[in-house]
Amino acid sequence: MEHIELFFKSIFIDNMVFATFLGMCSYLAVSKKLATAVGLGAAVIFVLAVTVPLNWLLDQYILKDGALAWLGPEYVVYDLSFLSFIMFIATIATMVQLVEIIIEKFSPSLYNSLGIFLPLIAVNCAILGGSLFMQSREIPTLGLALTYGVGSGIGWFLAILAIAAIREKIRYSSVPPALRGLGITFIITGLMAIGFMSFGGMLTGGDEKPKEQPKVEAKIEKKEIKKADATKIVAKNTTLNE
Amino acid sequence: MALLSKKDAALLTDPLTDNNPITVQVLGICSALAITAELKASIVMAISVMAVLGVGNVVISLLRNIIPSKIRIIVQLVIVAALVIIVDLILKAFSYELSKTLSVFVGLIITNCIIMGRFEAFALGNGPWKSFLDGLGNSAGYGIILIIVGFFRELLGSGTLLGFKVLGDPIEKTGLYAFGYENNGFMLLSPMALIVVGIIIWVQRSKNKTLIEEN
Amino acid sequence: MSKRTDSNAYTIIFAMIMVVVVGSLLAFFSSFLKPNIDENKRVEKQQNILYAMGINDNDESNANFISSSFAGQEFSKFVKEQLVLEVTDEKVTKLQTREEYMDTNNGQEPYLIDVKQQQNHAKEGKARKLPLFVGEKDGKTFYVAPIYGKGLWDAIWGYVSLDENMVIQGAYFDHKGETPGLGANIKQRYFMDDFIGEYLLTDEGDFKGVTVAKGNNDPKNERKTDYKVDAIAGATITGDGVTAMIKSDLQLYVPYFKSLKN
Numbered sequence: 001m002e003h004i005e006l007f008f009k010s011i012f013i014d015n016m017v018f019a020t021f022l023g024m025c026s027y028l029a030v031s032k033k034l035a036t037a038v039g040l041g042a043a044v045i046f047v048l049a050v051t052v053p054l055n056w057l058l059d060q061y062i063l064k065d066g067a068l069a070w071l072g073p074e075y076v077v078y079d080l081s082f083l084s085f086i087m088f089i090a091t092i093a094t095m096v097q098l099v100e101i102i103i104e105k106f107s108p109s110l111y112n113s114l115g116i117f118l119p120l121i122a123v124n125c126a127i128l129g130g131s132l133f134m135q136s137r138e139i140p141t142l143g144l145a146l147t148y149g150v151g152s153g154i155g156w157f158l159a160i161l162a163i164a165a166i167r168e169k170i171r172y173s174s175v176p177p178a179l180r181g182l183g184i185t186f187i188i189t190g191l192m193a194i195g196f197m198s199f200g201g202m203l204t205g206g207d208e209k210p211k212e213q214p215k216v217e218a219k220i221e222k223k224e225i226k227k228a229d230a231t232k233i234v235a236k237n238t239t240l241n242e
Numbered sequence: 243m244a245l246l247s248k249k250d251a252a253l254l255t256d257p258l259t260d261n262n263p264i265t266v267q268v269l270g271i272c273s274a275l276a277i278t279a280e281l282k283a284s285i286v287m288a289i290s291v292m293a294v295l296g297v298g299n300v301v302i303s304l305l306r307n308i309i310p311s312k313i314r315i316i317v318q319l320v321i322v323a324a325l326v327i328i329v330d331l332i333l334k335a336f337s338y339e340l341s342k343t344l345s346v347f348v349g350l351i352i353t354n355c356i357i358m359g360r361f362e363a364f365a366l367g368n369g370p371w372k373s374f375l376d377g378l379g380n381s382a383g384y385g386i387i388l389i390i391v392g393f394f395r396e397l398l399g400s401g402t403l404l405g406f407k408v409l410g411d412p413i414e415k416t417g418l419y420a421f422g423y424e425n426n427g428f429m430l431l432s433p434m435a436l437i438v439v440g441i442i443i444w445v446q447r448s449k450n451k452t453l454i455e456e457n
Numbered sequence: 458m459s460k461r462t463d464s465n466a467y468t469i470i471f472a473m474i475m476v477v478v479v480g481s482l483l484a485f486f487s488s489f490l491k492p493n494i495d496e497n498k499r500v501e502k503q504q505n506i507l508y509a510m511g512i513n514d515n516d517e518s519n520a521n522f523i524s525s526s527f528a529g530q531e532f533s534k535f536v537k538e539q540l541v542l543e544v545t546d547e548k549v550t551k552l553q554t555r556e557e558y559m560d561t562n563n564g565q566e567p568y569l570i571d572v573k574q575q576q577n578h579a580k581e582g583k584a585r586k587l588p589l590f591v592g593e594k595d596g597k598t599f600y601v602a603p604i605y606g607k608g609l610w611d612a613i614w615g616y617v618s619l620d621e622n623m624v625i626q627g628a629y630f631d632h633k634g635e636t637p638g639l640g641a642n643i644k645q646r647y648f649m650d651d652f653i654g655e656y657l658l659t660d661e662g663d664f665k666g667v668t669v670a671k672g673n674n675d676p677k678n679e680r681k682t683d684y685k686v687d688a689i690a691g692a693t694i695t696g697d698g699v700t701a702m703i704k705s706d707l708q709l710y711v712p713y714f715k716s717l718k719n
Contacts, residue, residue, distance in 0.1 A: 279639050328486050
């Protein structure tokens with residue numbers, strides 16, 4: 001159950017592109033053609049699905065405060081979390097380099113059309129973001145980390161698919177010349193992001209309980225006094241050290 | 243500019259307009275969206291990127307002949323991450339206040355694709371002096387866009403510039419607010435940064451027709 | 458690029474040298490600078506606690522700590538006692554004074570207790586140590602409690618000072634990596650000052666907490682008993698994080714404050 005929940009949450013509510021604005025560079029630059037977009041999207045899913053669980057293992061057994069406990073009780077005191085950035089990035093860069101070599105071997109045409117953006121997956125903030133979110137949200141198990149990686153990847157894939165499809169359509173409409181290409185893509189992405197905010201509302205809205213109305217009367221008297229108190233405290237803060 | 247040959251000067255000035263990293267090369271967008279809600283953060287980010295890209299480009303350029311091509315991505319990332327982390331540690335030890343302001347940017351700098359992008363596209367194939375100029379030029383071009391976006395988002399979104407209330411006080415209803423003007427809180431949200439950049443691109447390409455793309 | 462650098466042997470040797478060089482550089486800097494960094498962090502904790510008590514160098518609109526060179530001196534002047542509560546399953550099982558705590562913990566000062574570590578202990582079902590700093594200023598007693606949680610990107614934390622009725626007297630928030638200009642603004646005066654005067658308990662004495670709420674039509678925060686402060690536009694998740702850490706961490710102190718009354 002929690003797998004399904006996390007999966008859909010990472011695709012729609014926490015969508016990498018539209019909710020956290022990660023992975024924008026390659027998203028904007030490689031979305032011209034549907035075919036290239038699908039290729040890059042698939043690569044991102046793959047890299048996220050591999051790096052998030054890998055980095056989860058790294059974090060759990062090497063980097064976290066006290067994570068070295070499995071080596072023996074004398075290692076409990078070590079906290080290597082200052083290394084997490086560089087370790088995560090090293091894992092990611094290794095995976096990306098691997099993907100680059102594989103794609104170059106099996107699909108030279110895709111390799112050529114991805115151009116500079118293939119190595120840039122390594123700094124695609126969506127990938128590092130995935131690992132850092134995994135760390136800061138304290139995802140409890142390896143399985144969930146995998147679900148999270150795949151989910152975020154699919155979310156990114158859907159986003160680039162959608163914009164690529166829109167851009168292919170736009171080719172037949174008369175956009176002002178100066179806005180053609182990149183300009184209109186930026187603006188459409190902005191509008192799509194506003195649309196995606198409605199998913200965010202699904203979580204934050206509706207948890208307000210409509211109770212505690214009847215108590216209002218009792219509290220009105222207090223109000224004045226407390227405001228006065230508060231101003232006094234603020235004033236005190238400002239005039240200190242005199 | 244007498245110091246610089248014409249070619250070298252172009253390395254500095256091209257990225258400001260015709261080959262701008264954000265509006266033309268599409269690099270470094272994430273950070274441009276994330277931190278431009280405030281003008282001050284935009285300026286800090288612009289300066290930090292300039293320092294990192296300038297130094298990083300030189301280092302990569304010096305090492306360009308000994309880096310094995312198979313693992314160049316890892317090498318590049320490790321070098322830039324190590325540089326940034328060391329600077330962060332030194333600041334933490336000797337200038338804690340400053341480090342608190344800057345440490346938020348550490349992650350954003352390491353993953354900023356403008357840095358990797360320039361390593362890959364320029365520093366790997368050119369000498370240190372040229373790479374240094376290229377680094378400065380590109381980060382300046384990046385900074386200009388950041389500052390423009392930050393200016394409009396802070397002014398229209400919170401009615402302030404660098405924290406100063408230039409349009410009056412929205413709560414006390416002074417200045418512009420006395421006439422019924424309201425801040426547009428929407429400007430503070432990231433989607434609006436995309437739209438502002440879109441408009442900048444529109445303005446830029448209306449002036450410079452050579453940049454106009456086919457659909 | 459020359460052929461030489463393409464061979465596998467060269468690649469592997471290069472990678473190994475790089476790992477050793479970069480690794481030892483990082484380790485060197487990190488261990489060499491550690492005493493300085495730890496000292497800075499210690500002073501900052503003192504400044505945080507003093508800030509929550511209202512001892513700071515605030516000007517018109519900016520939050521400023523007192524200078525780090527006075528922090529230690531002012532800290533020992535204003536903070537009279539550092540209590541350590543031990544909590545298991547939300548019940549206080551032990552209460553130690555500063556001296557008792559230091560005797561049993563190799564002389565570690567209670568304000569250096571790592572809140573995150575203690576939260577993890579609680580998760581594993583072990584006892585959690587809760588520090589509570591009792592300060593006195595202008596004849597008034599302040600109870601400062603640390604809180605810790607997570608925002609959008611990374612950790613957020615803070616110190617809240619309370620009076621005996623658990624009414625907030627001051628708050629300080631900080632963060633590791635929230636978005637500059639949005640979530641990072643939780644450490645701005647206008648956000649932190651909003652908490653002053655807010656009630657945490659209902660009239661019946663139940664814990665309710667303070668919610669960082671969007672659009673509560675009270676930007677000047679005149680209603681102090683609505684258990685709400687105005688959120689920062691564009692920083693929903695950071696705001697929710699602040700709400701959550703106030704709820705989860707300050708709740709644990711309720712039994713202690715109840716015992717103060719009796």
